[in-house]
Amino acid sequence: MDKIVNIWNTLTLRISLEGIKPEIWRRFVVRDDISLSELHETIQTVMGWTDSHLYSFSIKKTEYSDEKTVEDLGRGKIVDSITVRSLKLKKEDTFKYIYDFGDDWNHILKVESVSSPEPEITYPVCLGGARSCPIEDCGGPHGYEELLNILFDPDHEEYESMQEWVGPFFDPEEFDLALTNDLLLNNADDDQAEDLKKLSREHMYAVWKLAKNNQLDDMPDEDKLLAKIMLEHEDEFFNNFEFADVLAEREYDPESEVNPFLHITLHAVAENQLKEKEPIEVYQFYNSMRKQKVSHHDTVHLISGMIAPLMFYLIKGHQEFDIDLYRSLLKKCKNKRPDKILDIIDREFESYFGE
Numbered sequence: 001m002d003k004i005v006n007i008w009n010t011l012t013l014r015i016s017l018e019g020i021k022p023e024i025w026r027r028f029v030v031r032d033d034i035s036l037s038e039l040h041e042t043i044q045t046v047m048g049w050t051d052s053h054l055y056s057f058s059i060k061k062t063e064y065s066d067e068k069t070v071e072d073l074g075r076g077k078i079v080d081s082i083t084v085r086s087l088k089l090k091k092e093d094t095f096k097y098i099y100d101f102g103d104d105w106n107h108i109l110k111v112e113s114v115s116s117p118e119p120e121i122t123y124p125v126c127l128g129g130a131r132s133c134p135i136e137d138c139g140g141p142h143g144y145e146e147l148l149n150i151l152f153d154p155d156h157e158e159y160e161s162m163q164e165w166v167g168p169f170f171d172p173e174e175f176d177l178a179l180t181n182d183l184l185l186n187n188a189d190d191d192q193a194e195d196l197k198k199l200s201r202e203h204m205y206a207v208w209k210l211a212k213n214n215q216l217d218d219m220p221d222e223d224k225l226l227a228k229i230m231l232e233h234e235d236e237f238f239n240n241f242e243f244a245d246v247l248a249e250r251e252y253d254p255e256s257e258v259n260p261f262l263h264i265t266l267h268a269v270a271e272n273q274l275k276e277k278e279p280i281e282v283y284q285f286y287n288s289m290r291k292q293k294v295s296h297h298d299t300v301h302l303i304s305g306m307i308a309p310l311m312f313y314l315i316k317g318h319q320e321f322d323i324d325l326y327r328s329l330l331k332k333c334k335n336k337r338p339d340k341i342l343d344i345i346d347r348e349f350e351s352y353f354g355e
């Protein structure tokens, strides 16, 4: 959950394919806290490639690629562990992206600007571009030129076979910005689902089994915290945890029942924030509740009550976690009577979501 309070910037990039005229290019904006592997995925989507070949980046004289390629070539660094931010790219910097080591599609990327994120915008986003992506496996820029010549020459002996190969919908001059952004958004959905894998019942089940066997010491810290929280909720949720694998298909009705897996995940988020005192308001709220004799567990529930709607909004609305609202809510509730707080939260979110 660190991401929620991280400050990150955005990079506006212009990418252009070498050796083809008129130019095939795109302009797009990414967060700088993504890894190079995520940048690769974004490039694939904005350009229109199918991500079926090897690739590498060449940035400031260093080559970056996926683990297997780095191993096979015996050189370079692995993309997953490198964030864009760590490369300290500045405006006007350029770097290379090569896709398909057979066809050798060389892309030049230029940093057009580095700036703060705009509210309301989900990144990555494509701003513009021109011309369709070449057909994959056509033999690089030279092969593509030949292919286009044939496609525009009905008398050519390969005309029909090439038409059939590229299919009826291929238009080399077309670039669909709306479609590109839809595809980027779908990828973002997948990423968020990935972020929520902590909610995976299988994972929870594994954590539960270790917790029950007193094997907390063997776990990574994050799981250890989950295990501890699961044990605290053993009385309430024993069956859900014990049979998590069997119940993997079961959905919880948010109106009438508690999703135990979500419940303990929110516990973990709140506990982490308290431990880090980040944001500081969560710590102040906690102290104020404890002074009013509210138990640790109940205080964490109140904090979860504020986090949960914002998390849902984040997942469903493609928005950032609204840290400002969260802070102001904590501040507002700090001096209220504990039994009034859930009502205050409800009312606040009603006006926030405009329902």
Ligand SMILES: [Zn+2]
Residues within 6 Å of the ligand: 233, 263, 267, 297, 301
């Ligand atoms: Zn609880």
